[in-house]
Amino acid sequence: MSLEQCSSIVYGYQMSSPIDRRESILAAALRCFVEKGYRGTSIADIRTASGASTGSIYHFFSGKGAIAEALLRLSVSGWADQSGTASDDPETAIKASVTALVIWGLANPGHLRFLDEVRILALTDPELVAVRNLIDQGHMAAAARFGTMQQQGVVRKIPFAIAHALMLGPAYSYLRQAPS
Amino acid sequence: MSLEQCSSIVYGYQMSSPIDRRESILAAALRCFVEKGYRGTSIADIRTASGASTGSIYHFFSGKGAIAEALLRLSVSGWADQSGTASDDPETAIKASVTALVIWGLANPGHLRFLDEVRILALTDPELVAVRNLIDQGHMAAAARFGTMQQQGVVRKIPFAIAHALMLGPAYSYLRQAPS
Amino acid sequence: MSLEQCSSIVYGYQMSSPIDRRESILAAALRCFVEKGYRGTSIADIRTASGASTGSIYHFFSGKGAIAEALLRLSVSGWADQSGTASDDPETAIKASVTALVIWGLANPGHLRFLDEVRILALTDPELVAVRNLIDQGHMAAAARFGTMQQQGVVRKIPFAIAHALMLGPAYSYLRQAPS
Amino acid sequence: MSLEQCSSIVYGYQMSSPIDRRESILAAALRCFVEKGYRGTSIADIRTASGASTGSIYHFFSGKGAIAEALLRLSVSGWADQSGTASDDPETAIKASVTALVIWGLANPGHLRFLDEVRILALTDPELVAVRNLIDQGHMAAAARFGTMQQQGVVRKIPFAIAHALMLGPAYSYLRQAPS
DNA sequence: GATGAATGAGCTTTCATTCAT
DNA sequence: AATGAATGAAAGCTCATTCAT
Numbered sequence: 001m002s003l004e005q006c007s008s009i010v011y012g013y014q015m016s017s018p019i020d021r022r023e024s025i026l027a028a029a030l031r032c033f034v035e036k037g038y039r040g041t042s043i044a045d046i047r048t049a050s051g052a053s054t055g056s057i058y059h060f061f062s063g064k065g066a067i068a069e070a071l072l073r074l075s076v077s078g079w080a081d082q083s084g085t086a087s088d089d090p091e092t093a094i095k096a097s098v099t100a101l102v103i104w105g106l107a108n109p110g111h112l113r114f115l116d117e118v119r120i121l122a123l124t125d126p127e128l129v130a131v132r133n134l135i136d137q138g139h140m141a142a143a144a145r146f147g148t149m150q151q152q153g154v155v156r157k158i159p160f161a162i163a164h165a166l167m168l169g170p171a172y173s174y175l176r177q178a179p180s
Numbered sequence: 181m182s183l184e185q186c187s188s189i190v191y192g193y194q195m196s197s198p199i200d201r202r203e204s205i206l207a208a209a210l211r212c213f214v215e216k217g218y219r220g221t222s223i224a225d226i227r228t229a230s231g232a233s234t235g236s237i238y239h240f241f242s243g244k245g246a247i248a249e250a251l252l253r254l255s256v257s258g259w260a261d262q263s264g265t266a267s268d269d270p271e272t273a274i275k276a277s278v279t280a281l282v283i284w285g286l287a288n289p290g291h292l293r294f295l296d297e298v299r300i301l302a303l304t305d306p307e308l309v310a311v312r313n314l315i316d317q318g319h320m321a322a323a324a325r326f327g328t329m330q331q332q333g334v335v336r337k338i339p340f341a342i343a344h345a346l347m348l349g350p351a352y353s354y355l356r357q358a359p360s
Numbered sequence: 361m362s363l364e365q366c367s368s369i370v371y372g373y374q375m376s377s378p379i380d381r382r383e384s385i386l387a388a389a390l391r392c393f394v395e396k397g398y399r400g401t402s403i404a405d406i407r408t409a410s411g412a413s414t415g416s417i418y419h420f421f422s423g424k425g426a427i428a429e430a431l432l433r434l435s436v437s438g439w440a441d442q443s444g445t446a447s448d449d450p451e452t453a454i455k456a457s458v459t460a461l462v463i464w465g466l467a468n469p470g471h472l473r474f475l476d477e478v479r480i481l482a483l484t485d486p487e488l489v490a491v492r493n494l495i496d497q498g499h500m501a502a503a504a505r506f507g508t509m510q511q512q513g514v515v516r517k518i519p520f521a522i523a524h525a526l527m528l529g530p531a532y533s534y535l536r537q538a539p540s
Numbered sequence: 541m542s543l544e545q546c547s548s549i550v551y552g553y554q555m556s557s558p559i560d561r562r563e564s565i566l567a568a569a570l571r572c573f574v575e576k577g578y579r580g581t582s583i584a585d586i587r588t589a590s591g592a593s594t595g596s597i598y599h600f601f602s603g604k605g606a607i608a609e610a611l612l613r614l615s616v617s618g619w620a621d622q623s624g625t626a627s628d629d630p631e632t633a634i635k636a637s638v639t640a641l642v643i644w645g646l647a648n649p650g651h652l653r654f655l656d657e658v659r660i661l662a663l664t665d666p667e668l669v670a671v672r673n674l675i676d677q678g679h680m681a682a683a684a685r686f687g688t689m690q691q692q693g694v695v696r697k698i699p700f701a702i703a704h705a706l707m708l709g710p711a712y713s714y715l716r717q718a719p720s
Numbered sequence: 721g722a723t724g725a726a727t728g729a730g731c732t733t734t735c736a737t738t739c740a741t
Numbered sequence: 742a743a744t745g746a747a748t749g750a751a752a753g754c755t756c757a758t759t760c761a762t
Contacts, residue, residue, distance in 0.1 A: 021725080037304030039219040043753060053727050058754070060725090117300045123293075124217030161357045169353030174345035201742080222735060233744045235739085240742095243736070307736095381746080397664030399579040403732060413748050418733070420746090477660045483653075484577030521717045529713030534705035561721080582756060593723045595760085600721095603757070667757095 022060045025050045026074070029067045034110045038068065038117055065127035068118055072131055075111045076138065079104045090154045098171050105175040112175055202240045205230045206254070209247045214290045218248065218297055245307035248298055252311055255291045256318065259284045270334045278351050285355040292355055382420045385410045386434070389427045394470045398428065398477055399485075425487035428478055432491055435471045436498065439464045450514045458531050465535040472535055562600045565590045566614070569607045574650045578608065578657055579665075605667035608658055612671055615651045616678065619644045630694040638711050645715040652715055 028050030032041040043064065047054055061067045083100040087093040105112040122132040146163060149155045155163070208230030212221040223244060227234055241247045263280035267273045285292040302312040326343060329335045335343070388410030392401040403424065407414050421427045443460035447453045465472040482492040506523060509515045515523070568590030572581040583604060587594055601607045623640035627633045645652040662672040686703060689695045695703070 035304070037301060039301070040304050042751080044751085054729095054754080055727050055756085056725075059727095063753075113303075120297050120300055121217060121219075124215065124220055161354060164357070165350040165354035169350035170345040171349070172353060173349030174341060177341045177344070223737085224735075234737085234746095235744050236742070238737070395664070397661060399661070400664050402730080404730090414733085414750095415735085415748050416746075419748095423732075473663075480657050480660055481577060481579075484575065484580055521714060524717070525710040525714035529710035530705045531709070533709030533712060534701060537701045537704070583758085584756075594725095594758085595723050596721075598758070 021052055021056060025052050025057055025060060026067065026070055028052075030071055030110055030114060033068075033071075033114045033117070038064075038114070038121055063127060065125075065130060068114075068128060069130040069134065071111070071114060072118065072134055075108070075115050076134070078108060078111065090149050094167060098167060101168070102171050102175065105171075106178060109178075116176060201232060201236060205232050205237055205240060206247065206250055208232075210251055210290055210294060213248075213251075213294050213297070218244075218294070218301055243307065245305075245310060248294075248308060249310045249314065251291070251294060252298065252314055255288070255295050256314070258288060258291065270329050274347060278347060281348070282351050282355065285351075286358060289358075296356060381412055381416060385412050385417055385420060386427065386430055388412075390431055390470055390474060393428075393431075393474045393477070398424075398474070398481055423487060425485075425490060428474075428488060429490040429494065431471070431474060432478065432494055435468070435475050436494070438468060438471065450509050454527060458527060461528065462531050462535065465531075466538060469538075476536060561592060561596060565592050565597055565600060566607065566610055568592075570611055570650055570654060573608075573611075573654050573657070578604075578654070578661055603667065605665075605670060608668060609670045609674065611651070611654060612658065612674055615648070615655050616674070618648060618651065630689050630692075634707060638707060641708070642711050642715065645711075646718060649718075656716060 025046065029041070029046045032045045032049050035041075036045065041064075043054060043057060046052075046057060046067070050057070057067075061070065079101060082104040083097055087096060118128065118131055119135060122128040122135060142164070143160045146155070146160050150157055205226065209221070209226045212225045212229050215221075216225065221244075223234060223237060226232075226237060226247070230237070237247075241250065259281060262284040263277055267276060298308065298311055299315060302308040302315060322344070323340045326335065326340050330337055385406065389401070389406045392405045392409050395401075396405065401424075403414060403417060406412075406417060406424075406427070410417070417427075421430065439461060442464040443457055447456060478488065478491055479495060482488040482495060502524070503520045506515070506520050510517055565586065569581070569586045572585045572589050575581075576585065581604075583594060583597060586592075586597060586607070590597070597607075601610065619641060622644040623637055627636060658668065658671055659675060662668040662675060682704070683700045686695070686700050690697055
């Protein structure tokens with residue numbers, strides 16, 4: 001038994017519980033976002049779902065946008081973990097990345113749905129600027145990697161937009177239908 | 181002198197100009213939706229952008245959801261017009277449909293963006309049930325057409341979800357990046 | 361009986377009443393501001409005191425700051441009305457102005473108290489910028505009038521800050537104690 | 541090495557530096573009050589400005605009102621120190637008091653501004669009752685001193701309110717403009 | 721003395737919608 | 742067909758304050 005659990009018994013005090021408060025807020029938020037959509041989820045919903053108080057939520061996150069950002073970072077690192085170390089061979093590397101996306105997406109349908117929604121909302125919602133920047137950075141990094149491959153002559157000279165659509169388009173499209 | 185102009189004199193009302201009020205509300209709404217997103221657009225925004233009064237908007241549409249539905253119907257018929265009459269040859273028909281989507285999408289980036297957003301919001305937003313049904317019907321119709329083709333033995337026996345992803349995934353993915 | 365009163369009877373509809381809604385909101389707000397202070401008064405307080413709904417208040421005023429501004433304008437025009445037409449003789453003009461201030465202040469203790477509070481809050485409260493500007497304009501106008509008098513040689517050459525303190529300081533100080 | 545520094549090592553606490561914690565909280569609070577106004581300053585603002593923790597602030601003061609009260613006491617004793625020992629001659633005594641106010645006010649514009657604001661807020665804000673009482677006591681003491689002078693026949697028989705306005709009104713009015 | 725997570729009442733403001741005119 | 746005043750529920754967010762450590 002951990003020290004924290006111990007003291008929670010001794011003092012009869014409502015502890016942050018073994019599960020971290022911040023984590024539990026994020027988990028509850030994701031559940032709400034999937035169920036009611038990002039805009040359809042109020043802070044009160046997250047409060048109810050997480051058991052944390054309004055003040056507690058704002059103690060850890062500056063607002064709903066910051067929660068979305070934190071969730072997005074989790075998703076990104078989840079996909080990255082799934083991808084593993086990038087191969088040197090371009091074909092292998094790209095296939096691995098797409099496969100990782102599909103596997104991760106099928107294993108984390110909630111994150112996937114959230115990602116899909118927030119990606120579009122971030123285009124117009126001011127409270128999601130941080131999310132938008134994060135997405136843009138990822139996109140630009142991918143484009144840069146592809147550019148390098150092209151200069152090395154290992155992939156065909158086609159615009160990144162088209163290459164991206166050909167490589168990931170079917171995967172995205174499939175995942176979007178699969179979880180439901 | 182038209183009837184409308186006539187009544188504007190008789191009643192001292194500010195009339196809607198030769199362009200139909202309903203149309204101008206729809207056009208203004210689309211502009212707002214693209215700029216601020218569907219949820220970020222209030223009826224007041226549409227009022228300002230269209231020049232119509234609040235009451236006028238509610239005279240033509242029962243609410244924001246109904247405006248979205250009307251816009252969606254415009255989009256769908258726009259794509260259908262672009263597709264022309266379906267060919268008898270399955271390969272020709274499918275190619276024509278995808279090509280029509282790309283052409284229509286490139287020509288109507290606003291509609292496309294709106295479609296992309298509303299498609300996701302409709303999954304959770306109760307005020308968009310009508311939109312959701314419309315989308316589902318379209319999806320089911322496509323699946324049915326594909327099923328017929330399979331029974332006729334003119335296309336391979338793969339799940340519709342995968343076929344759909346292979347056929348339209350790249351197009352969607354490309355269009356999503358193109359307008360920006 | 362006015363048309364408005366008439367129709368309110370015929371339709372059994374809650375009319376804005378003979379007293380204008382906007383006016384009644386202002387009057388209620390002033391009452392609250394005097395009783396609880398500007399910052400101590402919430403929109404809910406004004407709602408209760410005026411009988412108007414929250415939405416109605418925001419329909420007429422963009423916020424609490426705008427209500428304060430409107431009240432300030434009323435105060436200023438009240439004092440101006442009391443002052444009457446400015447005399448050509450500087451001594452007469454100044455005395456008339458000070459006298460008008462005292463008379464108006466004794467007759468409108470609520471407005472006076474509000475003025476006294478808002479004058480200070482406006483120095484720091486961002487929602488009172490409009491109030492601050494209004495006050496600054498009045499101050500600069502008075503300084504300009506005084507400057508003209510000095511150039512005409514009809515008043516002594518002393519800094520306006522000191523002249524102002526000598527002329528109005530006692531009046532302000534007295535009024536501040538009088539109403540309570 | 542001081543005791544304080546000692547304990548900071550023993551306990552691993554971030555200590556308050558040679559300057560007393562209580563003092564630094566008061567100084568930071570005054571800075572905030574001047575910059576953002578009393579009501580516009582939150583405990584969090586004071587926390588940030590002083591470097592003390594929330595708990596520390598509440599260790600020394602029971603709340604924002606208590607901080608205001610402590611600052612007011614500092615102001616009053618500052619003015620009193622400036623006034624020196626009261627003369628026996630009434631005219632000299634009064635002049636000394638007014639002069640001391642002006643000198644102190646010009647030397648301590650922050651305290652002056654705070655005083656000016658809190659004096660008005662204390663009329664309505666329940667959390668400033670202590671401040672209000674302090675001010676009232678000072679006022680009553682001055683009135684009593686003036687009453688004694690009148691009974692001794694050394695000053696004219698005019699109401700204290702008027703005498704006060706004539707004596708201090710110009711000084712207050714001048715100081716209010718001077719610091720800016 | 722010092723810390724900061726936790727609380728929840730309360731605030732301002734927005735908004736879709738109604739309806740007499 | 743057109744208007745805009747009126748409504749009130751609900752949203753995001755702030756804040757003084759408490760308390761186990």
